Amino acid sequence: xxxxxxxxxxxxxxxxxxxxxxxxxxxxxxxxxxxxxxxxxxxxxxxxxxxxxxxxxxxxxxxxxxxxxxxxxxxxxxxxxxxxxxxxxxxxxxxxxxxxxxxxxxxxxxxxxxxxxxxxxxxxxxxxxxxxxxxxxxxxxxxxxxxxxxxxxx
Amino acid sequence: xxxxxxxxxxxxxxxxxxxxxxxxxxxxxxxxxxxxxxxxxxxxxxxxxxxxxxxxxxxxxxxxxxxxxxxxxxxxxxxxxxxxxxxxxxxxxxxxxxxxxxxxxxxxxxxxxxxxxxxxxxxxxxxxxxxxxxxxxxxxxxxxxxxxxxxxxxxxxxxxxxxxxxxxxxxxxxxxxxxxxxxxxxxxxxxxxxxxxxxxxxxxxxxxxxxxxxxxxxxxxxxxxxxxxxxxxxxxxxxxxxxxxxxxxxxxxxxxxxxxxxxxxxxxxxxxxxxxxxxxxxxxxxxxxxxxxxxxxxxxxxxxxxxxxxxxxxxxxxxxxxxxxxxxxxxxxxxxxxxxxxxxxxxxxxxxxxxxxxxxxxxxxxxxxxxxxxxxxxxxxxxxxxxxxxxx
Ligand SMILES: [Zn+2]
Ligand SMILES: [Zn+2]
Numbered sequence: 001x002x003x004x005x006x007x008x009x010x011x012x013x014x015x016x017x018x019x020x021x022x023x024x025x026x027x028x029x030x031x032x033x034x035x036x037x038x039x040x041x042x043x044x045x046x047x048x049x050x051x052x053x054x055x056x057x058x059x060x061x062x063x064x065x066x067x068x069x070x071x072x073x074x075x076x077x078x079x080x081x082x083x084x085x086x087x088x089x090x091x092x093x094x095x096x097x098x099x100x101x102x103x104x105x106x107x108x109x110x111x112x113x114x115x116x117x118x119x120x121x122x123x124x125x126x127x128x129x130x131x132x133x134x135x136x137x138x139x140x141x142x143x144x145x146x147x148x149x150x151x152x153x154x
Numbered sequence: 155x156x157x158x159x160x161x162x163x164x165x166x167x168x169x170x171x172x173x174x175x176x177x178x179x180x181x182x183x184x185x186x187x188x189x190x191x192x193x194x195x196x197x198x199x200x201x202x203x204x205x206x207x208x209x210x211x212x213x214x215x216x217x218x219x220x221x222x223x224x225x226x227x228x229x230x231x232x233x234x235x236x237x238x239x240x241x242x243x244x245x246x247x248x249x250x251x252x253x254x255x256x257x258x259x260x261x262x263x264x265x266x267x268x269x270x271x272x273x274x275x276x277x278x279x280x281x282x283x284x285x286x287x288x289x290x291x292x293x294x295x296x297x298x299x300x301x302x303x304x305x306x307x308x309x310x311x312x313x314x315x316x317x318x319x320x321x322x323x324x325x326x327x328x329x330x331x332x333x334x335x336x337x338x339x340x341x342x343x344x345x346x347x348x349x350x351x352x353x354x355x356x357x358x359x360x361x362x363x364x365x366x367x368x369x370x371x372x373x374x375x376x377x378x379x380x381x382x383x384x385x386x387x388x389x390x391x392x393x394x395x396x397x398x399x400x401x402x403x404x405x406x407x408x409x410x411x412x413x414x415x416x417x418x419x420x421x422x423x424x425x426x427x428x429x430x431x432x433x434x435x436x437x438x439x440x441x442x443x444x445x446x447x448x449x450x451x452x453x454x455x456x457x458x459x460x461x462x463x464x465x466x467x468x469x470x471x472x473x474x475x476x477x478x479x480x481x482x483x484x485x486x487x488x489x490x491x492x493x494x495x496x497x498x499x500x501x502x503x504x505x506x507x508x509x510x511x512x513x514x515x516x517x518x519x520x521x522x523x524x525x526x527x528x529x530x531x532x533x534x535x536x537x538x539x540x541x542x543x544x545x546x
Contacts, residue, residue, distance in 0.1 A: 003248050089248055124264040131260045135244040136226060137178040139263040139280065139302065141290040 003090040004133045006082040007061045012133065013080055014064060022128035022138060024121070036069060049073055075100040095126050156545070157211045157296030158524040163201040164532075166212065166525050174292060174300035179226030182304035184238060188317040189216035189294045191524070191531050191541045192240075192325055193351050194418075194466050198285065199528055202419065203468055205269060205285035213543075214240035214282040215325040216294025217317060220304075229305040236308035238301055239493035240325045242280035242291060245306030255279070256490035261302065262289045279490070295524055297545045309497040312505070318518075318542055319504055322356070322511050328496040330356025330416075333464035334364050336487035337412035342367035344405055346454065347387070348447045349416035350378035352540050353464055355514050357414050358387045363508065370404060372397055375536040381514060398454045409456035417447040418465025445471040452479050463488040514540045521545040 002009060012018050016029040016037045027040040027048065035055035043049050051072040057065035057079070065079035078097040085092050097118070128138050159169045174183055192215050197203045217237040220230050230236065243255030250258055261280030262270070270278040270287050280302070283293015292299060301308060311320050330353050337345055345361045347354050350373035361369050362385070371382035372390045379389040390400050401410055451461045452475050461484060479486070503509050516539040519527050527541040 001248065003246065003251065120268065123268075127264040127267060131244075131264070134246045135180070135260050135303065137180060139244075139260055139289070140177060141263055141266065141280070141292070142177070143172060143174070 001085060001090045002093050002130045002133055006084055006091045009082050009091055009093065009129075009133055010061045010064070013129075014058075014060075022132050023125050024128075037066075051076060093126065093130070095122055097122055097125075155297035156521060157292075158213060158521065158543075159208075160198060160206050160210045160212055161208055164199060164529075166199065166528050168522055168524055169209070171209070171211065171296075174298050176222060176224045177300065178302060179224045180303050180305050181224040182220050182227060182230050182301045182308070183222040184216070184218040184236065184294075184299050184301055184304075184308075185221045186216050186218040186294055186297060186299060186545045187235075188218070188321045189213050189296075189521075189543050189545065190321060190324075190326075191215075191295070191527050191543065193353060194284075195528070196532055197419070197466060197468070199532060203285050203287070205287040205290075207286065207290070210283070210285075210290070211292040211294075211296050211299075212283040213293035213295030213299075214284055215321065216282070216299065217311070217321050217324060218294075218299075221298065223304065227305045230308065230310075235311040235313070236304075237311060237320050237323045237497070238282070238294065238299070238304075239307045239309075239323075239328075239497070240281055240284075241307070241490060241493050242282065242289065242302055243307060243494060244303050245494075250306070250494075253495050254492055255307075255494040256492045266290055281490075295521065295543055295545075297521070307494055309501060311501070315505070318512050318515060320501065320511070321542065322352075323493075323497055323500055323504075325491070325493065326352045327356050327500055327511060328493045329353050329464050329491040330358075331360040331496055331500060332489075332491050333357045333414050333416060333462050334360035334366075336462035336464075336489075337361070337414065337460050339364045339366050339412065341365045343411040344368040344370065345412050345414065346370045346372065346401055346410035346451075347382075347414040347416055348372045348451060349418075349465065350375070350382040350389075351416065351535075352514055354378075354414070354416035355381055355385060355539075356511075357416055357464065358382055358385045359509055361414075362386050363503070370401065370410065377536045378539060381539060384513065397450060401454050405456070409454055409459065411456055412460040412462060413451035413455040415447045415451050415461065415463045415465045418463075419444055419467045419469075445474070449473065449475055452482075452484065455482070455484060457482045458484070460485040460487060462486075464491070515542055517541045519543055 019029050020026045025042050027042050030038045039051045041049040051074045052069045053066045054069040055066050063081045067077040068075045076099045081094045083092040131138050155173045157171045220234040223230050241256045242261040243250050243258035244260040247259035258279040262277050266289050267277035278288050280289030282291050334357050343366050345366045347357050350371050358369050369387040371387035373379050374393045382389050521543050524543050530538045531541050
């Protein structure tokens with residue numbers, strides 16, 4: 001449950017270039033136009049993983065769904081859904097993210113980056129999204145040099 | 155800067171550590187002028203609360219002068235004097251909106267929130283200097299501290315009023331006040347309070363201000379009982395009397411209208427159940443608290459009465475007298491203190507001279523002597539009733 005209007009949450013998410021502010025492994029998302037985006041995911045040892053996706057469903061203020069487009073390193077899909085709470089407690093927000101890494105050695109590395117405790121990962125991304133939307137910042141107790149994300153919001 | 159850091163059971167020391175800096179837009183950096191050792195710091199000192207790391211800076215009761223503010227902070231400016239609530243709360247979530255800052259959704263960082271979600275079924279709010287379960291934020295027993303969401307929690311203090319008159323707004327005053335408020339005291343009620351430590355003493359003061367006809371305080375340290383008496387309580391020494399019998403006698407067989415457990419999980423006492431609890435807790439096999447006082451409050455309170463628990467519990471209680479609890483039709487009220495809610499009114503009580511907040515202070519030490527302060531606050535509870543540390 002996020003204590004902000006549905007439209008506002010949708011608008012922030014719909015601009016995919018915002019996602020790196022609260023998604024831990026996502027370094028950048030570039031809009032390629034026509035609903036297509038290119039994602040750079042931080043891999044171990046500085047090796048980045050690129051993937052491209054395209055929007056499959058887009059209901060303004062309610063839902064965005066995406067899936068990997070041809071040529072992406074990693075098969076993936078996901079959606080996020082925003083619904084007014086019936087009792088006025090804000091916006092019910094649900095997220096689904098799934099990765100299906102390719103087989104082989106590279107695949108294993110990718111799997112390590114993307115699929116380590118995916119449930120935990122998704123819960124944390126959503127928690128950070130909520131923090132950012134409600135408070136304007138992402139909670140951290142880390143010291144400044146260990147929390148480079150801090151200055152992105154200035 | 156210099157700061158008091160945790161290094162394991164009964165091992166704290168003042169170290170040189172990096173200065174805190176502004177991380178998030180609503181942050182402030184506070185130059186700390188006064189900070190206190192709280193009874194609940196002893197749970198960390200005794201290693202009863204999990205989730206501590208070597209080098210963590212302790213301290214959650216502190217005040218000071220604003221040194222620097224983040225760019226999104228429009229309420230504080232450099233030079234303001236502030237008292238900082240020990241509960242970190244965002245001021246924007248459903249719970250903060252509904253006057254429950256101690257249930258804040260956002261102040262525990264995402265990567266820390268999982269542990270308490272597993273242990274308690276929800277994620278605890280952030281707190282200063284109180285283990286990584288509550289966010290792992292650096293505490294205030296230091297020269298400086300970073301205060302997140304500083305445009306919401308801290309209260310500005312007018313010039314000309316001494317630090318130690320307002321310092322306890324940070325924790326023990328609102329904690330004692332909420333403990334009394336949870337009793338929903340009606341004029342003339344009898345309130346019994348277990349524990350005459352700092353929170354117990356503030357609960358006594360608060361219960362009287364809230365209209366209690368009679369306050370009965372229970373402890374075994376003579377100096378603490380003396381302080382309770384000076385604050386208008388009748389006192390019982392549990393080494394000398396059987397508490398429940400004495401309370402029944404004093405209330406003509408009715409029992410107190412409400413009871414406050416201001417002791418919590420590390421209850422002393424020599425009853426057999428308490429000794430069993432102590433062994434279990436020490437071995438960490440069952441992770442039980444020592445709810446000896448909680449049991450006693452439930453047995454002693456009158457039918458239809460209220461038990462209020464400001465004392466800290468961390469795990470599980472057994473031998474819970476559920477029969478008495480149900481048959482007597484009791485109300486139990488608990489919770490971490492919603493500090494932010496109380497600050498303006500309690501500050502006004504201090505400014506109006508309606509409450510003395512300083513009589514419990516027994517020792518004032520420079521920060522460098524903080525380890526000595528911990529040791530004595532733990533071992534000489536009779537004389538060391540409250541320790542204030544002065545970092546500057
Ligand atoms: Zn405390
Ligand atoms: Zn909040």
